C-alpha cells in the first residue's frame with residue numbers, strides 16, 4: 047500500500063482520474079471522485095502529507111477569510127463538524143472558538159468594521175468581542191488587549207492524521223496511491239492524458255493538479271503558467287503547560303496563530319517564513335524571524351514566556367499573488383483541473399474543494415462560487431478583471 | 445555576531461585534542477560544551493576528581509590520567525573555552541546558536557567540529573520506565589561527579605564493556621552489585637572468535653576486559669550469562685528483575701536496576717545540519733559518512749570521536765587530532781607535508797584502537813528483544829508510545845519514522861527522539877521487511893534541546909544567518 051506499485055513500472059496503468067499530489071487536496075479530490083464511481087490514481091513525489099498538509103497549524107478557521115473564500119469555508123465547516131461521516135476518523139477535530147485579538151482601539155475599530163461588512167453581505171459567523179467577553183473567553187490574554195473578533199463555531203484538527211484519514215478512506219474506495227512517484231511530464235492525448243512519472247507512465251481521462259507549491263510545473267506544461275510562489279511558514283511547539291487557553295488565537299496587528307493542544311503543548315505560528323533549500327523540497331528556519339514570533343506570543347500570552355520551546359519547523363506551501371487559491375478547470379485543456387496555491391490557509395478548505403472538483407469532473411454544477419479562483423485570472427489578457435471581487439452572498443451561513 | 449576559525453562542540457577527548465591541535469597553529473578556536481568542566485563523558489569532571497578526591501582517582505583507572513593531561517593542555521592554551529553552553533542549532537552555512545547563562549547567542553565559524561560523543565542505547569524492556577530503573581551510564585556519572593554509589597546494591601543488566609566497568613568500579617568502591625545479568629547470547633563468544641586475531645592488535649583493551657572479569661569472579665559477584673526475557677517487575681517502582689536463564693525463570697529483588705546495551709553515536713547534530721549518514725549494521729546505528737580526515741559530507745562540518753561511530757576514548761583523541769590537522773591545513777596554518785607527516789603516527793595508533801571493535805561489536809550485539817521490543821513495551825517515553833502502536837501505524841500506512849512521528853507523536857517530545865529514534869527505525873524496518881538504511885531516521889529540527897521561549901524571544905535580529 048505504501049510502496050510504489052511495481053506493476054506501474056512495467057505496463058501503462060490507467061484510471062479515469064489521475065491526481066498529482068498527495069496532500070490533503072489531492073487526497074480529498076481522489077476520495078470525492080471515487081465516491082462518484084470513478085477510478086483514481088494519486089501520484090505523490092514524497093509521501094502523503096509530507097508537505098503543507100501534514101505539518102500545518104491545523105487551524106480549522108472561517109474567521110478572517112477573504113470574502114471570495116467565505117462560501118467555501120462555510121461549506122467546509124459543516125463537513126468538519128461531522129468529519130467522521132466522510133472519512134471514518136475524527137481527524138483530531140476539536141470545536142473551539144477562533145479569536146483575533148485587538149491590541150489597540152484602531153485595530154478594534156477595523157475588526158468591528160469587518161464584522162459589520164460581513165453582516166451586510168449576509169454572513170453572521172464573525173462576532174465582535176468587547177474587552178470583558180474577550181477576557182471571559184481568554185483569561186490568560188495580556189491585560190493590554192482591548193477586544194477581538196471571534197468565530198465561535200470553528201476549531202482545529204490534527205493535520206497529518208486528517209490527511210492520512212482522507213488517504214485511507216480514498217484507498218478503501220479503491221483509489222491507488224503511489225508514493226515516491228513524481229509526475230515528471232504531461233502529454234495531452236486523444237481523450238485524455240499520459241502522465242510520465244518516476245514509476246512509469248500512467249494514462250487517464252482526467253488530470254487533477256493538486257501539486258501545492260510545485261503545481262506551477264504542471265500548469266506550465268498545460269500552457270497556462272501561473273505565479274505560484276513556494277513559501278515556508280514556520281511553527282513552534284512548547285513543552286506542556288497547565289491548561290490556560292481553549293481557543294485558537296490570532297492577532298489583528300501582527301502575524302500570530304496560537305493554540306494550546308489537549309496535551310498542554312502550545313503550537314505557535316502565524317506565517318513568518320523560513321527559507322527553502324536549493325532542492326526546493328526542504329526548509330530551514332530563520333531564527334531572527336522565529337524570535338519575532340516568540341515575542342508576539344509572549345506579549346499576547348505572558349504565560350508562555352515561562353514555557354520551553356521543544357521544536358520548530360516549517361512547511362512548504364504554494365502562495366498566489368492575491369492570496370487566493372486556484373480552483374477549477376484548466377483554461378487551455380479539456381479534462382484538466384487545478385486545486386493549488388492555497389496561500390497558507392487551505393487546510394480548512396480540504397474537505398470541500400475535492401467535492402467541488404468531483405462535481406465539475408462528473409459534469410455537475412458545483413453549488414459553490416468558484417469563479418474568483420479561476421486560473422485564467424493571472425493571464426495578461428484578463429488581468430483587468432481583478433480577482434477577489436465579492437461573490438453573491440449565499441445562505442450557507444452557520 | 446561573534447566569529448571564529450573553528451567552533452568545536454564537545455570537550456571530551458576528541459574535542460580537547462582537536463582544540464589543542466588547531467589552537468597550537470595560531471588559529472582561533474571556540475570550544476563549547478554543556479558541562480561545567482572539560483573531559484566529556486569518559487573524563488567527566490577529571491580536574492575536580494583530581495583535586496578534591498585524589499584517592500578515588502585510582503579506581504577510574506590509569507586512563508583517567510590521560511584525561512587530566514588533556515584538560516591541563518586546554519587550561520594552558522589560547523582556546524576560547526565556553527563551558528555551560530548548550531548548542532541548539534547549527535546551520536549548513538556554519539552558524540551556531542547556543543544558550544549560556546540564560547542567554548542565546550550566535551557564532552559564525554569557518555569550520556565546525558562536532559565532537560558530541562555517544563548516547564547510551566535505550567533499553568526498552570517491560571518495566572524500563574519505572575522509577576528505580578537507571579542506565580549504567582547515569583550511575584557512572586553519579587560515581588564520577590559525586591562519588592555516589594547507590595544506597596542499596598544494584599543489579600546490572602545487559603551487555604557491553606561499560607556494564608563490566610561499572611561493576612568493577614562499584615566493587616572497588618566497596619559496593620559490589622547484587623548481580624550481573626548479562627544478555628550476551630552464549631554462542632556470541634564462539635561467533636565473535638573469528639575477530640580475535642585482528643582484535644589482538646588492540647590487546648591492551650582485551651587484557652583490560654579480561655582483568656575486570658577475573659576481578660569480579662574473584663569477588664564472587666553472581667553473574668548470569670545468556671539471559672533473555674528481561675522484565676522489570678514492580679508497582680509504583682522497580683522491585684525486581686525477572687529473566688530466563690538456563691531454561692528457568694529467575695527473579696532477583698532489587699531497588700536499583702541499571703540497564704545497558706552499549707552506546708551509539710549521538711547523531712542529532714549531524715542530522716540537524718544535513719550530513720549524510722550510513723547504517724552501521726554491526727553497531728545497529730546510523731553514523732555520519734566521514735572521509736579519512738573526519739570531514740562530513742557538508743562542507744566545513746567535521747566529526748570526531750564516538751559521534752562518528754563508537755570507537756572509544758583513545759580513538760576519539762586520535763580522530764580529534766587528525767581532524768585538527770586537516771582543519772589547520774584548510775585554514776592555511778599547516779602545509780600539506782607537515783599535516784601528512786604528523787598524521788601518520790596518529791593513523792597507526794587509530795588503527796590499533798579500531799582493531800578490537802569488530803570483536804566487541806560481534807560480542808556485544810544488542811539483543812533482539814531490545815532492538816525490536818514486544819508490543820506492550822513503551823518505546824517513546826516522552827509521549828508514552830508503545831512498540832505495538834508503532835507497528836499499527838506502519839499497518840495504517842506510515843512508511844517511516846517521520847510519518848509515525850506525525851501520526852503517533854513518538855519522537856515529538858522534549859528529547860526529539862534521541863531515545864526512541866533507533867528503536868522506531870528498527871521496528872518499522874522489521875515490519876516492512878526492509879533494511880534500516882532504507883527506513884531512515886527522524887528529521888531533527890532546532891532547537892536541539894528545549895529552549896526557554898523567552899530566550900528565543902530575546903534573540904536579536906542580527907542573529908539572522910548571513911545569507
Ligand SMILES: Cc1cc2nc3c(=O)[nH]c(=O)nc-3n(C[C@H](O)[C@H](O)[C@H](O)COP(=O)(O)OP(=O)(O)OC[C@H]3O[C@@H](n4cnc5c(N)ncnc54)[C@H](O)[C@@H]3O)c2cc1C
Pocket residue numbers: 066067068069070071072089090091092093094095096097098099100101102103104105106107227228229230256257258259260261278279280281303315360361362363385386387388389390391392393394395
Ligand atoms: C506551517 C503551515 C501552517 C499552516 N496553517 C494552516 C492553518 O492553520 N489552517 C489552514 O487552513 N491552512 C493552514 N496552512 C495551509 C495548508 O496547510 C495548505 O493550504 C494545504 O495543506 C495545502 O494542501 P495541498 O494539498 O494543496 O498541498 P500539499 O500538502 O503541499 O500537497 C501537495 C503535494 O503534491 C506533491 N507534488 C507536487 N508536485 C508533484 C509532482 N510533480 N508529482 C508528484 N507529486 C507532486 C507534493 O510533494 C505535495 O505532497 C498552513 C501551511 C503551513 C505550511
